[in-house]
Amino acid sequence: MSKKTIREALNEALHQEMARDGQVIILGEDVAGGHGGTGVIDAYGGPLGVTKGLIGEFGANRVIDTPISESAIMGAAAGAAATGLRPVAELMFVDFMGVCFDQIFNQAAKFRYMFGGKTKTPMVVRTTIGAGMRTAAQHSQCLYHMFTSVPGLKCVMPSNAYDAKGLLIEAIRDDDPVIFFENKLLYDLACDVPDESYAIPFGEANVVREGGDVTIVAFSRMVHIAEEAAKTLAAEGISVEVIDPRTTSPLDEETILDSVEKTGFLVVVDESAARCGMAADIAGLVVEQAFDALRGPIIQITPPHTPVPFSPPLEDAFIPTAGAVCDAIRKLLK
Amino acid sequence: MSKKTIREALNEALHQEMARDGQVIILGEDVAGGHGGTGVIDAYGGPLGVTKGLIGEFGANRVIDTPISESAIMGAAAGAAATGLRPVAELMFVDFMGVCFDQIFNQAAKFRYMFGGKTKTPMVVRTTIGAGMRTAAQHSQCLYHMFTSVPGLKCVMPSNAYDAKGLLIEAIRDDDPVIFFENKLLYDLACDVPDESYAIPFGEANVVREGGDVTIVAFSRMVHIAEEAAKTLAAEGISVEVIDPRTTSPLDEETILDSVEKTGFLVVVDESAARCGMAADIAGLVVEQAFDALRGPIIQITPPHTPVPFSPPLEDAFIPTAGAVCDAIRKLLK
Amino acid sequence: MNLGNNILLDAYHRMKAIREFEERIHVENTTGEIPGFVHLYAGQEAVATGVCLQLRDSDYIGSTHRGHGHSIAKGCDIEAMMLEIYGKKGGLCAGKGGSMHIADFEKGMLGANAIVGGNPPLVIGAALTAKVKGTDGVAVSFSGDGASNQGTTFEAMNMAVVLKLPVVFIFENNGYGEGTGCDYAFGADSIAKRAESFGMPAVSVDGTDFFAVEAAAREAVTRARTGQGPSAIEASAMRFYGHFEGDPQAYRSADELVELRETGDCLKIFRAKVEKDQLVTADALDQIDREVADLIDEAVDKARKADFPTSDDLLTDVYVSY
Amino acid sequence: MNLGNNILLDAYHRMKAIREFEERIHVENTTGEIPGFVHLYAGQEAVATGVCLQLRDSDYIGSTHRGHGHSIAKGCDIEAMMLEIYGKKGGLCAGKGGSMHIADFEKGMLGANAIVGGNPPLVIGAALTAKVKGTDGVAVSFSGDGASNQGTTFEAMNMAVVLKLPVVFIFENNGYGEGTGCDYAFGADSIAKRAESFGMPAVSVDGTDFFAVEAAAREAVTRARTGQGPSAIEASAMRFYGHFEGDPQAYRSADELVELRETGDCLKIFRAKVEKDQLVTADALDQIDREVADLIDEAVDKARKADFPTSDDLLTDVYVSY
């Protein structure tokens, strides 16, 4: 056990799974990098460094650099998964889903159902999400609400390094297509992570913080915003329960509903979308399943219905803040 | 004024707008059809007949058959819109969004914002939605929840011929990118439609039926399912208000909230998705904005979280039914 | 090369089975018992057959919306296919897929595909499996002339060359994509030449000539199987029926259709050739005709009588586990 | 063809302005004041300039993530660009777009584009406008070697040929897509040949030779302007810096970078040529150097001092009306 960043934890998970199972392969743009250049191979190791060192250990037959052709990458992963491999494909930024979504949502996601249960598609798509890096409208989105709405896909979004490793190992071993969302701003966040291999089951929320007055459900980096808010409010005597579902599909409905039964108040903090996003999804679940427990409106803290702006003050105003969460909760409990 | 089907109403809207404004063009696969064949031109007039006759009147310079290249079609429409035309592009089935979504959600939708308000993109994407035609998992989806979640897009889904004509004319005249969702099962549905041109503003819900006991919000074909349920329940003494928002983005929040203030109960009937769909969106809105008026849980009647199945009994079980709506309301009011 | 009696009879059997299957669906479709869209493959039988004859069960093919022919040629069970097309529980996909999604992984049939250009990326994935595992497996993508203009198809071709994958891209040029002529929708002169410019060998063949398709496919499949990378074949053969059943085909002249039946029928052409060269006897072919007719009769009969799935089946098979 | 003194000075001014702009951002970026990703165009100036010299304000170009050079060559205001890159309210896009989204419709700059392969479909749309309206407008798409493998790019090429649109596709082969060599990612031998197989004239030129680019672009733009349809140009010129600022470039050898500066500098090559042939005086070029240096100084200075937008601006400009 030692402190590892999310980047390191993911890299370790990939190393361990590739060593364990020869069917696991990696493919994507610059997952190694350097092919066809005058410098060294593994020059990138993934644009954000997560796949570094894998080609050295497992070779170019299993760590496969591709052209910039996302439909071909996702299709190759799906086709390989259906015929006996366990590909981990990289979609560099989730914002690029628009050039390859068909292979994910119409092909991989639907194979098993369309074919009457006669196949499985054990692939993982690793992709990055999140605003805050000043990368503007086409490199900062979360978009996991769209994937969550697709039957046949599983959606995973770790908020810390321990979960990142355990969930990625689970994703690789899972027999269904899994979309694994990594928040760009969290890669350097470290915590204690066991050296040995372990898997965290999907559909089991992490109660990050227990509390009795109000429930916050938050995803990915927003978990940290929620925790920050919870700490501030604790000093004011407000006891906040923070739930990190970790996977949106499957979703641990029970933990959320139980918490609201206890607190009577719910705030959802989510970066995906102001409309038809995860916040609405959770609110809709709770007002249908736990109405009698509710003692006030369900508050959705999301970005506004705008693209992600470039300029720092605009982007900062775009992303949900702990301050906004605190304000909402204070108002709710007044 | 005479009875017209939705197909005829849409065709008339296109005729009138093309005649009125030389900047309006149509492009897509087989919007005329017959080019390069041994038979006649306008052999298709749109795969579902909506654009029939237009090439005869406006010529191949303005009614443009394309290769099967949806990214190029949507991109061409966006690029043309940004440079001075008003393209109406056809995406034959919304299920094909996966091969061209980038041009819609990252390009057309975001131009204005990314470019600081210095451009406009007046394009319409006409597309078909809906299960019930036994066309299975890749030709039966609704998916408008995904488009609704995208800032910069407007989303329109008429449920009758009168609205179809007025909303399509509005869409063509609108200066923002509009996605226009036509339910395949409604094309032959007729009602009185004025011969002259008229526009229906976006963001104004149609209260299809007034009632005091419970509010139903329903979209596209589900409006008819809701009406059917309302009729059945009326005979049992339950007075149902049925709201057809007609556009999901912008959304007429006020009409929905006012209705729930009056009735205290809400059921959302929607075919788009069981997760992160329009039903959750509306439920989330209402539990945040009209909590105090709510007298019971908000019920979401949607298809299950499965792809659309092919076999008739399965597909019939997949689509929300009036029976299910009635049951839910009876239980709610008990 | 001399193919030998058994192979020729096998080829004729597959082609005839496809023809009979499609002709029969054309008839049965009018009863209203067949749900949804069907796209018939009749006229193009020599292509699927000439190609699939080169393949083993462990090789994979990816197909299109017009997939019955590929499925039959690859060895899918005809009865189970017919049940699927009727939406019955005993169908190859338990009634959940229908005509546009017939798949049979045991037979190396990766699936019909209702997205034009949907299958080429998937097929390179199947080829990648063979390459990574070091088997001598081959994967074949069938696409139409229309699909040859879809971006996904281009990407798959380039990636196959880059990764030197054991793939063959078959482009079936049947003259039309829906109601638009290939010559209109295709900017260049030749699908084969365009494929070649992606860095792989490519040829054009007459898709109504089984022997031409067979020879080209043999070469391409051998190339793939021996680690020499991808190739492409453009095979031209018109479809006998409309784009889908119910298509009035106003984009085609009556003359075209008459001439097609006269000069473009791959079964007639095959029969004429093998009888003339005395490669197989007319009797043997007649015998196959009868067998196939019985087979299809029985398949339709069983499909009509079989049970539908029930609403209990709606929620199963979405995930392996959830 | 003799270009004349004015044109040559104009060309040098544009190229030098691009170079200075990029070199300066390379330096300023280390201060931490420039938000986000920047991708520098230095090394490829002759391409943007040789092409954009053929264009009018009413013609359109579509660009990439590496778009500063195209923007400057097309006439975008340098100060407003710099403000945009610094995220300031007075920027060309009001600070909402940044380096990867610079656009200026008044100048026919349809936008940088952060999606690889994003612009070719849009550019054919601009060309469609010209065709439908019957103007003699032209639209030019700039793409990288990496983007040449993206499906959207292929689709745009085919559609442009089918509709005979006034488009020129420029492929800037700078040897790399991110950290992957073009030779690896590209299955065929030549981007130009592949483009040609789509049914349009295509040539390869040395992208460090302004005169070669200029001549090829003139021919292609004239072809488009006179209704003869699309063409393609592959122009090879390496980028001087990393893929993005901060890229350690381990995929490139030190030798490559040294040699590049020595033999692949389009500005040096231009200067040597025009001075040797006595087309313009060294003085005149030096004068431009000074002007440009001042221009960029001032732009950086203004950009640093300018105001950021405020949170009030967050919600505006999503829709024309909502």
Ligand SMILES: Cc1ncc(C[n+]2csc(CCOP(=O)(O)OP(=O)(O)O)c2C)c(N)n1
């Ligand atoms: C992405 C996509 N676009 C459009 C369609 C509608 N569509 C189905 S088949 C077809 C024509 C395909 O033509 P071709 O590839 O030549 O195959 P053929 O039908 O001739 O066998 C079209 C346009 C689709 N299913 N998917």
Ligand SMILES: Cc1ncc(C[n+]2csc(CCOP(=O)(O)OP(=O)(O)O)c2C)c(N)n1
């Ligand atoms: C669809 C998509 N895929 C991947 C990326 C990430 N990316 C940005 S630039 C780039 C390399 C592009 O290479 P090339 O087209 O040669 O342009 P260059 O950077 O050399 O100018 C990549 C992979 C992206 N922005 N969009």
Ligand SMILES: [Mg+2]
């Ligand atoms: Mg065809």
Ligand SMILES: [Mg+2]
């Ligand atoms: Mg490059």
